Amino acid sequence: MKSGVRDVVVVEALEKTFRAGLLGRKKKVLDGISFRVGDGEIFGFVGPNGAGKTTTLKVLMGLIRASAGRATILGHDVAESAFRRQIGFLPENPYFYEYLTGREILRFYARVSGVPRAEIDARATRLLEWVGLSHAADARLRTYSKGMLQRTGIAQALVHDPKVVFLDEPMSGLDPIGRKEIRDLVLRLRETGKTVFMNTHILSDVETVCDRVAIIVKGRIRYEGGTHDFLDEGECMSDLVLQAVPPALGERLEADRLVVRGRGDRIELRVRDKEVGELLQVALAAGARIVSVSPHRRSLEEIFLSAVAHQESASAAGMPR
Amino acid sequence: MNALRCVLTVAGNTMREAIRSRVLYTLLFFAILLIGTGSLLSTLSYVERERILQDVGLAAIRIFGVAIAIFVGIGLIHREVDRRTIYTILSKPISRTQFLVGKYLGLVATLWLQLAIMAAAFAGVSLLAEAPFGAGHLAALSLAGVEFAVVVAVATLFSSFTTPMLASLFATGLWAIGHLSRDLRQLGLQSNDVVFRHVAQVLHRCVPDLSAFDLTSQAVHGLPIAASDLWIPWIYGMGWVVVLLGIASFVFERRDFR
Numbered sequence: 001m002k003s004g005v006r007d008v009v010v011v012e013a014l015e016k017t018f019r020a021g022l023l024g025r026k027k028k029v030l031d032g033i034s035f036r037v038g039d040g041e042i043f044g045f046v047g048p049n050g051a052g053k054t055t056t057l058k059v060l061m062g063l064i065r066a067s068a069g070r071a072t073i074l075g076h077d078v079a080e081s082a083f084r085r086q087i088g089f090l091p092e093n094p095y096f097y098e099y100l101t102g103r104e105i106l107r108f109y110a111r112v113s114g115v116p117r118a119e120i121d122a123r124a125t126r127l128l129e130w131v132g133l134s135h136a137a138d139a140r141l142r143t144y145s146k147g148m149l150q151r152t153g154i155a156q157a158l159v160h161d162p163k164v165v166f167l168d169e170p171m172s173g174l175d176p177i178g179r180k181e182i183r184d185l186v187l188r189l190r191e192t193g194k195t196v197f198m199n200t201h202i203l204s205d206v207e208t209v210c211d212r213v214a215i216i217v218k219g220r221i222r223y224e225g226g227t228h229d230f231l232d233e234g235e236c237m238s239d240l241v242l243q244a245v246p247p248a249l250g251e252r253l254e255a256d257r258l259v260v261r262g263r264g265d266r267i268e269l270r271v272r273d274k275e276v277g278e279l280l281q282v283a284l285a286a287g288a289r290i291v292s293v294s295p296h297r298r299s300l301e302e303i304f305l306s307a308v309a310h311q312e313s314a315s316a317a318g319m320p321r
Numbered sequence: 322m323n324a325l326r327c328v329l330t331v332a333g334n335t336m337r338e339a340i341r342s343r344v345l346y347t348l349l350f351f352a353i354l355l356i357g358t359g360s361l362l363s364t365l366s367y368v369e370r371e372r373i374l375q376d377v378g379l380a381a382i383r384i385f386g387v388a389i390a391i392f393v394g395i396g397l398i399h400r401e402v403d404r405r406t407i408y409t410i411l412s413k414p415i416s417r418t419q420f421l422v423g424k425y426l427g428l429v430a431t432l433w434l435q436l437a438i439m440a441a442a443f444a445g446v447s448l449l450a451e452a453p454f455g456a457g458h459l460a461a462l463s464l465a466g467v468e469f470a471v472v473v474a475v476a477t478l479f480s481s482f483t484t485p486m487l488a489s490l491f492a493t494g495l496w497a498i499g500h501l502s503r504d505l506r507q508l509g510l511q512s513n514d515v516v517f518r519h520v521a522q523v524l525h526r527c528v529p530d531l532s533a534f535d536l537t538s539q540a541v542h543g544l545p546i547a548a549s550d551l552w553i554p555w556i557y558g559m560g561w562v563v564v565l566l567g568i569a570s571f572v573f574e575r576r577d578f579r
Contacts, residue, residue, distance in 0.1 A: 058578065
């Protein structure tokens with residue numbers, strides 16, 4: 001994190017243990033996690049399903065009480081409620097009173113959030129426009145699609161003009177168009193100077209919008225740092241498809257063990273990202289045609305393992321994490 | 322000031338939700354039907370026709386009012402948790418207690434509105450049958466409203482920590498015990514069994530005495546009703562509402578929404 005940047009969210013040694021079953025068996029869901037979110041950042045909280053992301057967010061929202069540790073937002077303990085005027089929250093797969101219209105639900109949340117009466121209608125209209133729901137403002141929420149509900153969720157999170165916005169899996173379950181719309185809205189939040197905390201397990205979302213990330217696996221933070229440091233860790237690969245490949249070039253690529261599939265004049269290769277440019281130049285010079293170049297994204301699991309391995313090797317070498 | 326605004330906003334929304342519920346209209350329809358049927362039942366008797374008509378009418382109002390209080394009340398909080406609408410609301414600057422009280426007041430206001438509709442139907446049927454309708458009846462209806470408020474508080478308490486199925490069992494059980502506790506205490510006082518006497522006494526103290534809100538007999542027979550017959554049960558009822566909501570709030574404030 002940049003020095004001098006004020007910490008908006010501070011989580012220190014947070015633990016949460018649930019009791020399950022008739023015998024009340026204990027299950028530790030958060031195991032002493034710590035991280036910080038700076039002012040104006042888009043912070044990605046990344047982890048596989050069941051890692052503890054939503055539990056952490058629920059602790060921050062005051063929906064769940066921590067068993068141990070400390071969490072503050074804008075310097076306030078998360079158990080307080082008055083400071084929540086300064087935060088907005090979009091839960092995963094948000095549900096609203098479906099008998100209300102888009103405009104009515106925003107009015108309701110604005111009143112609960114303490115927005116001055118005179119400003120409520122204007123703010124609801126402006127936000128509906130901002131999230132692209134003006135056309136459906138007076139339709140009941142039961143008629144909304146999933147993407148429209150997600151946008152309504154973002155609008156309600158912003159209705160009281162909060163400083164920090166918390167989003168739980170904002171793109172999950174949406175079609176590609178819906179995901180792009182939400183991604184654009186998140187980027188626009190940064191432009192308005194808001195701090196955004198985003199839970200997600202979709203790496204491409206992290207790469208596109210987040211400044212910093214923390215990875216949580218099995219209730220423990222495995223990595224915290226800049227998004228690009230995280231994604232650049234290890235080597236990334238790209239898949240190339242070439243056509244009209246001269247035999248000499250084909251043989252050379254096969255000898256270098258770069259060919260994944262195909263023989264003759266159409267072949268598929270997998271190469272390191274940093275070698276893509278050089279290889280394309282060689283192929284073009286030899287008269288081959290480039291059909292496609294697709295960056296091969298490592299799975300989240302692979303990156304987690306890489307992050308954990310990196311952390312462990314750093315510890316073993318006595319390097320600071 | 323903002324706390325009051327939060328409570329009233331939640332209450333207003335709860336009213337709006339309840340008013341759009343089909344269950345509520347079904348129960349209201351049958352209540353009014355039963356009030357009207359009173360005039361038919363009263364023709365079966367040559368004596369005290371007016372008393373039968375009004376007995377049936379007031380009983381219908383109380384039974385259907387309590388049914389609405391329990392059936393809508395038990396889902397009051399659970400539905401919010403189950404549908405996860407509570408997540409977005411509690412992330413706003415509203416305390417859990419304000420939310421709970423708002424939900425409670427919304428349902429009580431809805432029930433009192435229903436009571437007013439049922440009372441109007443009762444008054445209409447009484448006037449058509451040329452039966453008396455006066456201050457005594459209004460006093461009985463007013464205490465029925467207090468009973469509804471107490472039953473909603475009971476349902477809200479159970480709704481704040483358990484499932485609708487269990488909440489309905491607990492609330493109905495408590496309502497039944499509440500109506501029997503005075504008789505049980507009398508039985509206990511006359512009993513030689515020390516254990517039974519103590520149990521009856523404890524039950525009477527620990528459970529709202531709902532027979533305290535029943536002025537049907539006085540109203541129907543035109544007996545005099547003193548002011549204290551009205552205000553003492555009102556205060557007693559509101560006292561129980563505060564206690565029940567206090568416990569509900571204590572439980573609700575500590576609950577995890579997983």
